[in-house]
Amino acid sequence: MQELIHSLTVAPFMEMGQYPxxxxxxxxxGFVAGILYALIALGFVLIYKASGVFNxxxxxxxxxxxxxxxxxxxxxxxxWIALIATIGVxxxxxxxxxRFVLRKLVNQHDAILLMATIGLTxxxxxxxxxxxxxxxxxxxxxxxxxxxxxxxxxxFDGLVIFQHIDIAxxxxxxLMVIALSLFFSKTRIGRALRAVADDHQAALSVGIxxxxxxxxxxxxxxxxxxxxxxxxxxxxxxxxxxxxxxLKALAVLILGGFxxxxxxxxxxxxxxxxxxxxxxxxxPIFGGGVEAWFAxxxxxxxxxxxxxxxxxxxxxxxx
Amino acid sequence: xxxxxxGQYKTSYAADQALLPLAQDRYGIAxxxxxxxxxxxFFGTSFFLVxxxxxxxxxxxxxxxxxxLTGYAGQLSLGTGAFMGVGAYACYxxxxxxxxxxxxxxxxxxxxxxxxxxxxxxxPSLRIKGLYLAITxxxxxxxxxxxxxxxxxxxxxxxxxxxxxxxxxWFGITVTGAEASPVARYFLIxxxxxxxxxxxxxxxxxRIGRGWMMIRDMDIAAELMGIRPLRAKLSAFAFSSYYCxxxxxxxxxxxxxxxxxxxxxxxxxxxxxxxxxxxxxxxxTGCFLGAAFIHVLPVVMRAVPSxxxxxxxxxxxxxxTQIVIGLLIIFxxxxxxxxxxxxxxxxxxxxxxxxxxYAT
Numbered sequence: 294m295q296e297l298i299h300s301l302t303v304a305p306f307m308e309m310g311q312y313p314x315x316x317x318x319x320x321x322x323g324f325v326a327g328i329l330y331a332l333i334a335l336g337f338v339l340i341y342k343a344s345g346v347f348n349x350x351x352x353x354x355x356x357x358x359x360x361x362x363x364x365x366x367x368x369x370x371x372x373w374i375a376l377i378a379t380i381g382v383x384x385x386x387x388x389x390x391x392r393f394v395l396r397k398l399v400n401q402h403d404a405i406l407l408m409a410t411i412g413l414t415x416x417x418x419x420x421x422x423x424x425x426x427x428x429x430x431x432x433x434x435x436x437x438x439x440x441x442x443x444x445x446x447x448x449f450d451g452l453v454i455f456q457h458i459d460i461a462x463x464x465x466x467x468l469m470v471i472a473l474s475l476f477f478s479k480t481r482i483g484r485a486l487r488a489v490a491d492d493h494q495a496a497l498s499v500g501i502x503x504x505x506x507x508x509x510x511x512x513x514x515x516x517x518x519x520x521x522x523x524x525x526x527x528x529x530x531x532x533x534x535x536x537x538x539x540l541k542a543l544a545v546l547i548l549g550g551f552x553x554x555x556x557x558x559x560x561x562x563x564x565x566x567x568x569x570x571x572x573x574x575x576x577p578i579f580g581g582g583v584e585a586w587f588a589x590x591x592x593x594x595x596x597x598x599x600x601x602x603x604x605x606x607x608x609x610x611x612x
Numbered sequence: 613x614x615x616x617x618x619g620q621y622k623t624s625y626a627a628d629q630a631l632l633p634l635a636q637d638r639y640g641i642a643x644x645x646x647x648x649x650x651x652x653x654f655f656g657t658s659f660f661l662v663x664x665x666x667x668x669x670x671x672x673x674x675x676x677x678x679x680x681l682t683g684y685a686g687q688l689s690l691g692t693g694a695f696m697g698v699g700a701y702a703c704y705x706x707x708x709x710x711x712x713x714x715x716x717x718x719x720x721x722x723x724x725x726x727x728x729x730x731x732x733x734x735x736p737s738l739r740i741k742g743l744y745l746a747i748t749x750x751x752x753x754x755x756x757x758x759x760x761x762x763x764x765x766x767x768x769x770x771x772x773x774x775x776x777x778x779x780x781x782w783f784g785i786t787v788t789g790a791e792a793s794p795v796a797r798y799f800l801i802x803x804x805x806x807x808x809x810x811x812x813x814x815x816x817x818x819r820i821g822r823g824w825m826m827i828r829d830m831d832i833a834a835e836l837m838g839i840r841p842l843r844a845k846l847s848a849f850a851f852s853s854y855y856c857x858x859x860x861x862x863x864x865x866x867x868x869x870x871x872x873x874x875x876x877x878x879x880x881x882x883x884x885x886x887x888x889x890x891x892x893x894x895x896x897t898g899c900f901l902g903a904a905f906i907h908v909l910p911v912v913m914r915a916v917p918s919x920x921x922x923x924x925x926x927x928x929x930x931x932x933t934q935i936v937i938g939l940l941i942i943f944x945x946x947x948x949x950x951x952x953x954x955x956x957x958x959x960x961x962x963x964x965x966x967x968x969x970y971a972t
Contacts, residue, residue, distance in 0.1 A: 347743050394942055394946075397946040398945065398946060401945075401949065402949075403742060403743060404688055404742070404743075405945055405949055407688075407743060407746070408885070408889050408941065408945060409941070409942050409945045409946075411882065411885070411886075411941070412937075412938045412939070412940075412941030412942040412945070413938065413942065414938070415934050415935070415937055415938030415941070416934075416935050416938035416939055416942070417938075418934060418938075419931045419932065419933075419934030419935035419938060420931075420935055422927075422931045422934075423928065423931040423932065423935070537878065540750060540878075543747045543750060544747060544750075544751075546747075547744060547747055551743075579762070582758060582761065582762060583758070585754050585757070585758050586751065586754040586755040586757075586758050589747070589748070589750055589751030589754050589755065590751050590755060592747060592748070592751065593736055593748045593751045596736055596739065596740050596744060596748060597736060597739060
C-alpha cells in the first residue's frame with residue numbers, strides 16, 4: 294500500500310526532477326497535441342456559437358479535408374492548387390450542409406441537431422472511404438513547403454528535440470486564432486456572426502441573413518478543419534482513426550466552455566499537456582494506455598464542480 | 613374501419629387499465645408472437661435465424677435499454693456499447709466462477725453489474741444535462757473500453773484478450789457456445805426479449821416511467837411536482853444499463869460466441885443510437901422497427917449487387933451503405949423527427965377512418 298502511494302505521489306515528481314530535459318520534451322509534445330485538440334475544439338465553438346448546433350462531424354471534417362487535399366494532389370494537381378481547390382470543396386460542403394440540412398432543421402431541439410451531425414459524420418466517412426480509399430495516407434507536407442527537420446536544444450545535460458513541423462503547427466495555430474479574433478471584431482461579417490451568436494431573432498430583425506451566416510460559419514470551421522488536418526497529418530498520418538481522437542475535443546470543450554474561443558485554446562492545452570504527463574509519469578502504474586480516457590475523466594470530474602466550463606457563460610435556468 | 617374502437621366497452625377497472633385496451637392490438641400482438649415463436653423457428657432457415665433474427669432481437673433489447681434512458685428519461689447517452697460490454701464480461705466471469713449455475717441466471721444477473729456501473733456514470737447527470745451529459749457518457753465508453761483491454765482478470769488472463777463462450781446447458785439443451793443449435797439460441801433470446809419488453813412496457817406506464825417522462829419534459833417543473841431527480845435519473849440509468857447489459861451478455865453468449873474490446877466500441881454505441889432515432893424516441897415499438905431497419909438494411913444491400921450480377925467490391929458496398937444510413941438519418945430527422953413509430957401511428961390513424969377519411 295505504502296509503495297503504491299509512493300509510486301503515485303512521490304516517484305513521478307522525483308523522476309521529473311531527475312531528468313528535466315525529458316520533462317521539457319514531454320511537455321512540448323503535450324503542448325503540440327494540445328494545439329491540435331484546441332484547433333478541433335475551435336471548429337466546434339465557431340459553429341456552436343453561431344447556430345447552436347453541436348457539430349459532431351468536426352472530427353470527420355478534419356479527416357475528410359485532409360483526404361481531399363491528398364486525393365487532389367494524387368490526381369495530378371500541384372500542392373498549392375490542390376490546397377485552394379480543397380478550400381473550395383469545403384466551401385461547397387458548407388453551403389450544401391446549410392441548404393439541405395440546417396435550413397430544414399431550424400427550431401428543432403438540440404439533440405435532434407446533434408444527431409443530424411452524427412448522420413453527416415456517417416455520410417462524410419462513407420464518402421471519404423468511397424472516393425479516397427480506407428487506407429492510411431501520408432500528408433503531402435514536403436510539397437506544401439514544411440521542412441521535416443528538427444532543432445536540437447541542449448539543456449540540463451540533455452537534449453530536447455523540436456520538430457520543425459511542430460513549431461510550424463504552433464505558429465499557424467496562433468496566427469489563425471489572431472486572424473479569427475480580428476475577423477470577429479473588425480469585419481462586417483464577423484460582427485454579424487457575433488450578433489447571431491448573441492440573439493438569433495434580434496439579428497434577424499436588423500437584417501442579418503441567418504442562412505448566409507450559417508454557411509459562412511460552416512465554411513470557416515471547414516477551413517479550421519483543413520488546417521488541423523494538414524498539421525495532424527504531417528505529424529502522424531491521415532486515417533479514419535483520427536476521428537476517434539478528435540472526439541477528445543469534446544472533453545476539451547467541457548473544460549473550456551462551449552462558447553469561448555479562448556476556452557477552447559486553454560482547454561486544449563490543458564488536456565494535451567495533462568494527458569501526456571499523466572501517460573508518461575503515472576500511466577505505467579495503471580498499465581499504460583491511459584491517454585484514451587484521461588481527457589474524458591478529467592472533463593467528468595471538472596463538470597461536477599463547474600458545469601459551465603472555465604470560460605463559459607453561467608447557465609441560468611428558468612421555468 | 614379496421615382499427616376502430618367503436619363498440620369495445622370497458623366494463624371493469626382491469627379492462628380500463630389493460631396494456632392493450634384495443635382488441636385489434638391484442639390480435640396484432642398475438643399474431644406477431646405466434647410468428648416469432650412458431651412460424652419463424654419452424655420455417656426459418658438457420659441462416660435466417662443466425663444472421664437476421666438473433667442479432668435483430670439482441671439489438672432491439674439494447675435499443676429498448678437506450679430508449680428508456682434517452683427517449684423516456686431524456687438523458688442522451690453515447691456509452692451504450694460499453695454498458696453492453698460490462699454485461700458480457702460480467703456474465704463471462706460469473707460463468708467462470710459458478711459453472712454449475714444455470715446460464716439464464718447468469719445472463720440476467722450480469723445486467724445487475726451493468727446497472728451498477730451505469731449508476732456510477734449516471735451520477736454526473738444530477739448536475740449536468742443535455743450535450744454535456746453526452747460527453748460524460750463518452751468518458752464511460754472510453755474508460756470501460758480501456759478496462760476491458762487492460763484488466764486481464766476480466767478475460768481470465770488468456771493471451772488473445774478475447775472471451776470465449778463455453779457450452780452451457782439448460783434442461784439438457786445446449787443454449788450457448790459453439791455447439792448450440794440456432795433454434796435453441798433463438799428461443800432463449802426471444803423469451804428473454806419478450807419478457808423484458810413486457811416488463812419495460814409496464815414500468816414505463818407506471819409511476820416510475822411517468823416520473824422519467826416528467827424529468828424529460830421539464831426537470832425543474834417535475835422536481836416542483838414531487839419527483840425526486842436523484843431517484844428518477846439514477847433509476848433510469850440503472851434500468852437502461854440493465855437492459856443493455858443483458859443485451860450485451862446475450863450478444864456474446866448466444867450470437868457472437870466470442871468477443872473482444874472491438875465488439876463494444878463507440879461505433880456500436882452509435883449504431884444503437886441510430887436505431888433509437890430512426891425507430892422513434894420514446895416508443896417501444898420504435899425500438900424494434902429501428903433495430904430491424906438498421907440491421908437488415910446492410911444485409912439487404914450486401915445481397916443486392918450479387919443478385920443483380922454487378923461486380924462491386926464488398927468494401928464499396930459497405931461505404932455506400934454507410935452513406936445511405938447517414939442520409940436516411942438526416943432525412944428522417946427532417947421529415948419525421950419521431951421516427952418509424954410515428955409513421956406507424958399515422959398509419960393506424962388512417963386505418964381507423966378508412967375508407968371515409970372525413971367521417972370521424
